[in-house]
Amino acid sequence: xxxxxxxxxxxxxxxxxxxxxxxxxxxxxxxxxxxxxxxxxxxxxxxxxxxxxxxxxxxxxxxxxxxxxxxxxxxxxxxxxxxxxxxxxxxxxxxxxxxxxxxxxxxxxxxxxxxxxxxxxxxxxxxxxxxxxxxxxxxxxxxxxxxxxxxxxxxxxxxxxxxxxxxxxxxxxxxxxxxxxxxxxxxxxxxxxxxxxxxxxxxxxxxxxxxxxxxxxxxxxxxxxx
Amino acid sequence: xxxxxxxxxxxxxxxxxxxxxxxxxxxxxxxxxxxxxxxxxxxxxxxxxxxxxxxxxxxxxxxxxxxxxxxxxxxxxxxxxxxxxxxxxxxxxxxxxxxxxxxxxxxxxxxxxxxxxxxxxxxxxxxxxxxxxxxxxxxxxxxxxxxxxxxxxxxxxxxxxxxxxxxxxxxxxxxxxxxxxxxxxxxxxxxxxxxxxxxxxxxxxxxxxxxxxxxxxxxxxxxxxxxxxxxxxxxxxxxxxxxxxxxxxxxxxxxxxxxxxxxxxxxxxxxxxxxxxxxxxxxxxxxxxxxxxxxxxxxxxxxxxxxxxxxxxxxxxxxxxxxxxxxxxxxxxxxxxxxxxxx
Numbered sequence: 001x002x003x004x005x006x007x008x009x010x011x012x013x014x015x016x017x018x019x020x021x022x023x024x025x026x027x028x029x030x031x032x033x034x035x036x037x038x039x040x041x042x043x044x045x046x047x048x049x050x051x052x053x054x055x056x057x058x059x060x061x062x063x064x065x066x067x068x069x070x071x072x073x074x075x076x077x078x079x080x081x082x083x084x085x086x087x088x089x090x091x092x093x094x095x096x097x098x099x100x101x102x103x104x105x106x107x108x109x110x111x112x113x114x115x116x117x118x119x120x121x122x123x124x125x126x127x128x129x130x131x132x133x134x135x136x137x138x139x140x141x142x143x144x145x146x147x148x149x150x151x152x153x154x155x156x157x158x159x160x161x162x163x164x165x166x167x168x169x170x171x172x173x174x175x176x177x178x179x180x181x182x183x184x185x186x187x188x189x190x191x192x193x194x195x196x197x198x199x200x201x202x203x204x205x206x207x208x209x210x211x212x213x214x215x216x217x218x219x220x221x222x223x224x225x226x
Numbered sequence: 227x228x229x230x231x232x233x234x235x236x237x238x239x240x241x242x243x244x245x246x247x248x249x250x251x252x253x254x255x256x257x258x259x260x261x262x263x264x265x266x267x268x269x270x271x272x273x274x275x276x277x278x279x280x281x282x283x284x285x286x287x288x289x290x291x292x293x294x295x296x297x298x299x300x301x302x303x304x305x306x307x308x309x310x311x312x313x314x315x316x317x318x319x320x321x322x323x324x325x326x327x328x329x330x331x332x333x334x335x336x337x338x339x340x341x342x343x344x345x346x347x348x349x350x351x352x353x354x355x356x357x358x359x360x361x362x363x364x365x366x367x368x369x370x371x372x373x374x375x376x377x378x379x380x381x382x383x384x385x386x387x388x389x390x391x392x393x394x395x396x397x398x399x400x401x402x403x404x405x406x407x408x409x410x411x412x413x414x415x416x417x418x419x420x421x422x423x424x425x426x427x428x429x430x431x432x433x434x435x436x437x438x439x440x441x442x443x444x445x446x447x448x449x450x451x452x453x454x455x456x457x458x459x460x461x462x463x464x465x466x467x468x469x470x471x472x473x474x475x476x477x478x479x480x481x482x483x484x485x486x487x488x489x490x491x492x493x494x495x496x497x498x499x500x501x502x503x504x505x506x507x508x509x510x511x512x513x514x515x516x517x518x519x520x521x522x523x524x525x526x527x528x529x530x531x532x533x534x535x536x537x538x539x540x541x542x543x544x545x546x547x548x549x550x551x552x553x554x555x556x557x558x559x560x561x562x563x564x565x566x567x568x569x
Contacts (some may be wrong), residue, residue: 145528173466178487
């Protein structure tokens with residue numbers, strides 16, 4: 001219920017309620033003045049004021065904290081079953097839709113992160129290919145091969161998202177597994193050509209993609225599709 | 227005097243016209259030949275030709291194409307089915323329509339043929355062609371053209387189909403077991419193909435048709451639980467894929483995609499799968515584990531254009547296997563593809 005209202009809504013609600021509170025407070029004061037001693041009246045007034053402000057504070061701050069606590073519970077549980085907990089949790093948390101997501105939604109977010117890596121790596125390779133500074137023909141041939149593989153990886157991950165949407169989890173897993181394998185072909189080409197240097201940037205991206213895929217596979221594996 | 231002059235002039239004009247017409251026709255024929263040679267298509271057998279039906283039944287290819295398209299739009303699984311049906315026809319007694327015969331003890335009635343489909347489509351094409359051009363277009367030719375059209379609809383390459391095949395009269399159930407079933411080793415497969423005039427390159431290229439279509443679990447169940455009597459699964463099968471297949475194969479008759487990654491796209495994923503131990507049939511995976519065929523698998527995996535053009539070449543070669551032509555080969559034009567004429 002808390003999630004339905006934004007902080008500003010609550011603040012304005014409290015502001016207007018404060019107005020009515022003060023008017024009712026005045027009425028209460030008048031009533032107390034009529035029937036009770038001064039010091040108890042002050043005590044009650046003070047404590048009710050403190051209570052009021054505490055409630056205000058609670059709603060304002062507690063709003064976001066309750067928000068986070070309730071919805072990271074699932075993320076934490078999900079990530080605990082993956083190979084790289086920190087990578088999993090940070091990736092999921094940074095996605096705005098993750099707090100509302102069910103396990104399947106979390107899997108889709110993770111596959112989306114993998115897709116973003118594969119796509120950006122394809123762009124990186126494409127720019128390297130068209131860089132006028134690259135004139136070694138063997139290097140260019142290998143880069144082209146790598147570009148194809150990372151493109152296939154992206155396509156496989158796209159298929160995985162569709163599989164998840166269709167709840168076909170075994171094929172979703174297979175598609176992520178394929179995406180994890182494709183970068184190996186690229187790396188092997190560099191190994192086969194010792195004269196070529198495997199670009200550190202590409203190595204970093206390869207590593208990242210494989211780790212993200214591992215996490216996604218860990219999440220999907222949990223769906224008990226076998 | 228004037229009359230003679232006019233007449234001779236007329237004769238010269240007629241001669242010129244005839245020369246022009248014949249030279250144009252000859253020129254076109256030459257161009258056709260040149261295209262054939264330059265696209266390195268296998269030269270059709272002496273009696274098969276691309277224009278076989280051009281005068282006898284000019285609408286033949288169009289009608290076949292239109293029917294195949296209509297049926298596949300309604301049921302896309304028919305595309306790989308027709309490609310497979312054509313292969314089964316050519317693998318036994320050549321491409322003579324023997325697989326289509328529907329009598330007791332025919333190839334079609336054999337256990338190995340139980341999952342073949344597409345017969346109704348061929349029947350419908352045949353009825354239409356019998357209406358249009360009675361007793362002209364053979365069932366073998368229909369099936370060959372249909373396989374080409376189905377390939378295109380599945381996303382595959384185009385090739386010109388040579389025509390002129392006659393239909394056979396013999397079809398025996400025991401011969402259906404000759405067709406590769408998925409458990410053979412590469413040596414056996416090569417021997418079989420060499421027996422029908424195809425080579426290693428054709429083997430690897432034609433196997434690429436497994437980039438689309440499905441198989442029954444029966445064809446590979448042994449890989450999942452008890453491979454070669456070891457009591458264990460096939461070690462050349464990816465572990466995750468093994469889990470998927472075990473779950474999906476509850477019965478021998480359950481169907482599974484031949485290409486797990488892009489099941490309905492005609493591409494080279496079939497070959498990249500093999501390199502990751504994600505081939506479905508034992509024969510598929512063996513193409514990569516065998517040192518003779520592995521280089522071809524790698525070549526196709528990395529060069530989609532090469533695969534497409536070789537696939538077309540190999541399909542033409544397949545369509546030329548053991549064809550019956552003319553009266554000497556005892557072939558006929560079946561009026562109904564299910565029965566020998568006069569039966």
